[in-house]
Amino acid sequence: MAELTSLHIKVGGEAGFGIMASGLLLVRTFSRGGLKAITINDYPSLIRGGHNVILVKVANHDIFATDDIADILIALNRETIDLHKNEMTAGGAVVFDPESFSVVTTDFPKAVTLVPVPLMRLAKEQQGDVLMRNTVALGATLALIDYDFSFLESVIRDQFGRKGEEVVTKNVNLARAGYDFVKKNFPQGYPRKLGPQPVKPKQMVLTGNEAVGLGAVAAGMKFFAAYPMTPINGLLYYLAGIAEKTGFVYKQPEDEISGINMAIGASFAGARSMVATSGGGFCLMTEGVSLAGMIEQPVVVIYGQRPGPATGLPTWTTQGDLHFVLNASQGEFPRLVLAPGDMEEAYYLTGIAFNLAEKYQTPTFVLVDKYICESYFSVDLAKMQNPVKIERGKLLKPEEQAQEMELKRYLLTDDGISPRPLPIPGNKGGIFHANSDEHDEYGYSIEEAHLTKAMIEKRMKKMAEAQKEVPDATLYGEADAEHTLVGWGSTKGVVLEAMRQLTEAGQGKLVNYLHIAWVNPFPVESVKRILSSAKHIIDIEGNHNSPMADWILLKTGIAIKDRINKYDGRPFFPAEIITEISKFK
Amino acid sequence: MSMLNDFKTAFMPNWCPGCGDFGIWGSLKNALVEKGWGPTDFCMVYGIGCHGHMVNFLKSYAIETLHGRPIPVAQGIRLANHKLPVVIVAGDGDTFGEGTNHLVHIARRNVQATMIVHDNQVYGLTTGQTAPTAQKGFKTKSTPSGVLEDPVNPVAIALAAGATFVARGFAGDIPGLTKLIVQALSHKGFAFVDVFQPCVTFNHVNTYAWYREHIYSLGAEHDVTNRASAFEKALEWGPRVPTGIFYQVEKPTYEDQTPQLIKEVLVEQTLPPQNLTSLMEELV
Secondary structure: OEEOOEEEEEEEEEOOOOHHHHHHHHHHHHHHOOOEEEEEEEOOOOOOOOEEEEEEEEEOOOOOOOOOOEEEEEEOOHHHHHHHHHHEEEEEEEEEOOOOOOOOHHHOOOOEEEEEOOHHHHHHHOOOOHHHHHHHHHHHHHHHOOOOHHHHHHHHHHHHHHHOHHHHHHHHHHHHHHHHHHHHHOOOOOOEEOOOOOOOOOEEEEEHHHHHHHHHHHOOOOEEEOOOOOOOHHHHHHHHHHHHHHOOEEEOOOOHHHHHHHHHHHHHHOOOEEEEEOHHHHHHHHHHHHHHHHOOOOEEEEEEEOOOOOOOOOOOOOOOOHHHHHHOOOOOOOOEEEOOOOHHHHHHHHHHHHHHHHHHOOEEEEEEEHHHHHOEEEEEHHHHOOOOOOOOOOEEOHHHHOOOOEOOOOOOOOOOOOOEEOOOOOOOOOEOEEEOOOEOOOOOEOOOHHHHHHHHHHHHHHHHHHHOOOOOOEEEOOOOOOEEEEEEOOHHHHHHHHHHHHHHOOOOOOEEEEEEOEEEOOOHHHHHHHHHOOOOEEEEEOOOOOHHHHHHHHHHOOOOOEEEEOOOOOOOOHHHHHHHHHOOO | OOOHHHHOOOOOOOOOOOOHHHHHHHHHHHHHHHHOOOOOOOEEEEOOOHHHHHHHOOOOEEEEOOOOOHHHHHHHHHHHOOOOOEEEEEEHHHHHHHOHHHHHHHHHHOOOEEEEEEEOOEEOOOOOEEOOOOOOOOOEOOEOOOOOOOOOOHHHHHHHHOOOEEEEEEOOOHHHHHHHHHHHHHOOOEEEEEEEOOOOOOOOOOOHHHHHHHEEEOOOOOOOOOHHHHHHHHOOOOOOEEEEEEEEOOOOOOOOOOHHHOOOOHHHOOOOOOOHHHHHHOOO
C-alpha cells in the first residue's frame, strides 16, 4: 500500500444539491483525523441550477493552496464527468451512480478506475431523498481511501445534532451504507491511502469570512453593519448568527451608504464599529469613508474583492481593487490598509485593524478577496489562542472630559492625535461637535486659511505616526533564491504551496516570496532591503494592472518589470506559478 | 433644568435676516428648555444645507454629517447608546433628495429619534435650485421654465413608511412649533416633524404671508390614531393646508426589540466578549 502525501477530491453536481456542504463535511472529517485540508469552491451566481463543484485537498503536511486536479471525482451528474474529465490524474477514481447515468473509462484521457455506487438506491433504502446521495457518496469515498469512518460519524453528529437523534442516525446510516458498499464491492479501494495522523491537534475548519469575524469579536467589536454582497455574505451570516449570544449588534442597512454612516454614528457614540462590503458596495461607501476621515472617527472596513467592473463576476475572485481602496473618497486624509494572506492573518490583522482605527482615529481597511473569504482551511486552534490585546488609543477619562463645558476634541497635538472621550456623552460637560465641515479644535465650522492648513496637517501627521509601527515584511524561503516573487493577500498561500512543491522536487533555491500584508502604512525599509538584494524580482498579482508594483515603486523607488498576472476570476494555482516562473531565465 | 443661554455659542447665526431657520432654532431651544434638557443630555445630528449651520449656533453634543445622511448616523448612535436622545435636523434636500431611502427605513424600524425637517421648497445654501418639495411650476435657477414634477408629500411619505409620530409645523409660529417639538421629543419611537420654513431669499411664492393665509391647525376632531384619516389630511393641499399632529401611535421601538440592548447600553458593555473560546470550539 503506497503512502500518499496529498489527495485532491472533487465533488460536482447541480447547484442546490448540497455540493458545498459535502465539501465542508469532508474537510472537517479529515481535520479531525489530524490531517490538513482545504476546499475552494467554484459556483455560478445562481440559487439553483447551474454547475457547482467543490475541490477538497487533504494532506499530511501544511497546505496553503490546491491545484485544479482531481484524484477522486464524485460525480453527482453526468455534466460533472464532461466538465472535469481532463482534471483527473492517472490512476484516479470516479465515484458515480450507474443507475442515474453511465460512465466509461474511455470518457477520460488518463487511466482511471470507475467506482459505480448506486447512490440513489442506497439513499432510498435508508429513507433518504435525492439530496442525501452526497452523504452516501462521502461514505463511499472514505471507504475507498480506507479512512476511519468514525471521524465522518462525529462530524455528522455535530452537524445534525440540533435536528435530533433521528436525523443524526439517518445520516450516519446513509454514509455507512456508502462506506459498506465500497468495502464489499471494491475491497482493493483506491491504490494510495492517506490515513489519520498519530498526533491530532484540535483544528478549526473555517473560512476567511469566519476568521475575520472571530478577529472582530476578539477585538470587542460592538456594532456591525453590512448590506448583503458576495463575497462577504459568509461574514454577515456568521456574525448575525452569534450577535445576540456574544453581545454586539448586527444591522442590515437599506444600502451601503447607510451601513457606513450607521457605523460612524455607533463609533461616535463609543462602540467599536465595522462594515463589510465588496467593490460595488464600497462605491456607495466612499463619501462615508471621507466623513470618518474628516471627523476622525474610527471605523473598520472589511473589503472582499470580486472581479469588476460593474457587477463583473459576482462569485469569483480578484485582487483588482487595491488602487481603489488606497485612493477612494474626496480629500486627503489618512487611511490604513491591511491585506491578510491566510486564515491566521485574517484573524490577527482584523484585531490589529480595530486597534489601528482607534489609535489613529481614522478608517482602517482589511482587504481580502473571494478566494480567502469563502475557502475553508484547517487551522490549529492553538494558533488563534492569543487574541490581539485591545488598545483604544489616547482616551480622556470622564472627569477629564467634564472639566470644561466644551471639549477641544480636535486638539492640535504634536503627533496629530487628539485624546477622545469614551463613551460619549453621559458626562456633565465636555461637549464637542463632530463636523464634516472643516472645523476648529472644538468642532465648530471654520473657513480660515491657517486653521484649515493646521487641521489637514494634524490629520496627516497621524499617518506618519502609524508608519512607526509597521512590522517588517516577511520573506519566505531561501534568502539567495534565483527569483523573488512579490505578492499580497491570498496569493501568499498559492506561492507558498508552489515553493513547497519545488522544495520537494529539490528546487528549494529557485524561488522565495516577499509577502506584503501591511499595505498602508507600508514596510518601506524592509521591502527596500529585501528587494535590493534580490537576484530577480517578479511581481505576482491576481489582476491585470499590477497595482502593488505601482505602490512598491511609489514607496521604495524600485521598479519591477517582470510580472505574473491572472485576471480570469480564478485564483492562482501552484502548478501554473511554477510554469510561469520557468519562463524567466 | 436648563436655560436658553445654556445653548448659546460664540457664533451668531449667519442665516439671512428673516430666514425661517431662526424660528425653528428658537422653537427647538424652547422645547429643550421645556424638556429640561441641557447641552449634555442629548445629541444633535445635522444634515447639510442652511439648517446645518445650526451646528455653530447650538451648544450640545453634535455631529454634522454629510448631505442626506443624518438618519443613518443617528441610528448608529441610538444602537450604540440607546439611553441618549437623538435629534435629527435636516433639510428637504437631505430628506427627500439624497436621503429618502433612509427616511423610509428609519420610519419602518421605529428607531427612537426626533426628526425636524426644514422644508422651504428650495436649495438655499447652493443659491436657489429646486427642492423635491417645490410646487409644480415653481421657477428656480435649475428650473427656469418651472418645475415639471409634482412635489413629494413629506407627511404622506412618513405615514406610508410607518412613522409612529407624524406632524407638520410652521417656522412663523414659534409657540405652536415649540409645543409640537416638545411632543415629538416626548414620543417613544420615530417622530417626524416637517416644518414649513420660508426662504426669504429664494422662495418668493411660499412666504410667511402665503403660509399664514393657507395653513390651519388640525383640531380635536381629528383622530391622531387613525392612519386613514391621517392620510386624508396629508393629501390636503390647496386653499387650506393642515398643520399639527397627523398621526401618533405607540409601537415597540427597534431598540426595545434588540435583545443585546436589554441589560445595558452597548458602549458600556465590557470588551472583549466572554465566549470567544466557545465560539472557536464550535468551528472544530
